[in-house]
Amino acid sequence: MKVFNSPSGGPFLVWALAVQLVLCGSGVFANEDTKNCILPSESESERKVLDRLAPLAHKNFTVQTKNEKNEEYTYVFQLCGDAGGVPGAGVIQLGSKKTDKPTVVGSYNATQAIGGSDWVMLIYRGGDKYDGHCSMESRRAIIMISCNRKIDVGPLEVIAEDRERVQDCFYLFELDTSAVCPPVQSQISTGSIILIIGFCLLAVYLIGGFLYQRLIVGAKGMEQFPNYAFWVEVGNLTADGCDFVCRSRNREEPPAYRGVATEPLEEEPEERDDHLLPM
Numbered sequence: 004m005k006v007f008n009s010p011s012g013g014p015f016l017v018w019a020l021a022v023q024l025v026l027c028g029s030g031v032f033a034n035e036d037t038k039n040c041i042l043p044s045e046s047e048s049e050r051k052v053l054d055r056l057a058p059l060a061h062k063n064f065t066v067q068t069k070n071e072k073n074e075e076y077t078y079v080f081q082l083c084g085d086a087g088g089v090p091g092a093g094v095i096q097l098g099s100k101k102t103d104k105p106t107v108v109g110s111y112n113a114t115q116a117i118g119g120s121d122w123v124m125l126i127y128r129g130g131d132k133y134d135g136h137c138s139m140e141s142r143r144a145i146i147m148i149s150c151n152r153k154i155d156v157g158p159l160e161v162i163a164e165d166r167e168r169v170q171d172c173f174y175l176f177e178l179d180t181s182a183v184c185p186p187v188q189s190q191i192s193t194g195s196i197i198l199i200i201g202f203c204l205l206a207v208y209l210i211g212g213f214l215y216q217r218l219i220v221g222a223k224g225m226e227q228f229p230n231y232a233f234w235v236e237v238g239n240l241t242a243d244g245c246d247f248v249c250r251s252r253n254r255e256e257p258p259a260y261r262g263v264a265t266e267p268l269e270e271e272p273e274e275r276d277d278h279l280l281p282m
Contacts, residue, residue: 036060109144
């Protein structure tokens with residue numbers, strides 16, 4: 004409480020606390036890497052789009068180009084930071100001469116962020132005014148940031164400078180990065196997951212049982228297979244059941260002729276005729 008009674012820092016701290024309370028109540032929390040970007044129409048959705056670009060923060064992206072008059076220019080872009088060290092500049096233009104003063108193409112103090120599933124369009128307004136084009140309005144930079152999973156951050160490219168309009172002129176840049184790519188959704192179904200878990204448990208059972216039978220019990224040959232006697236019995240029972248269900252022949256073959264008993268005939272006693280021979 005003594006801090007608020009300080010004559011020098013009291014009002015400032017009270018205002019800072021009030022701003023934090025308003026942001027907390029509205030659900031808008033700025034990322035540390037993108038908090039310097041000022042959104043004229045602060046909204047939670049636009050702030051979330053801007054926060055997707057956080058991996059690009061604190062980096063200068065530079066590109067060189069030539070115009071129709073063969074004049075060379077260098078453009079420097081930085082996300083929510085001072086491009087080329089120029090305070091408040093998000094994009095600057097440098098001439099071929101080192102003595103040329105940097106031209107502010109867009110300022111991060113007037114930022115607009117529009118995003119889709121795999122792209123973000125960043126707009127910096129409030130740049131230096133044109134000298135004799137576009138009704139001498141302020142310059143504006145549009146950076147189209149697209150998804151590319153193959154690279155972390157690609158090079159900055161100059162697409163066009165449209166200054167032949169009466170108003171709403173702009174500089175268009177393009178940048179590819181994996182930072183704006185949507186997360187890859189898993190293509191594995193529930194059945195596949197169950198099968199994978201089943202195979203893993205089976206592998207643990209077989210390997211663990213084999214090591215136990217071999218190292219602890221001291222079994223050899225097929226006896227090393229875990230629960231060998233149980234699985235042999237299961238196999239025999241399965242074979243018997245399959246034989247009973249799938250085979251169509253009868254268990255006992257019928258006799259070849261009717262009226263003939265299937266039991267073996269008793270052997271009759273041999274009759275001797277020795278007494279009929281003449282003596």
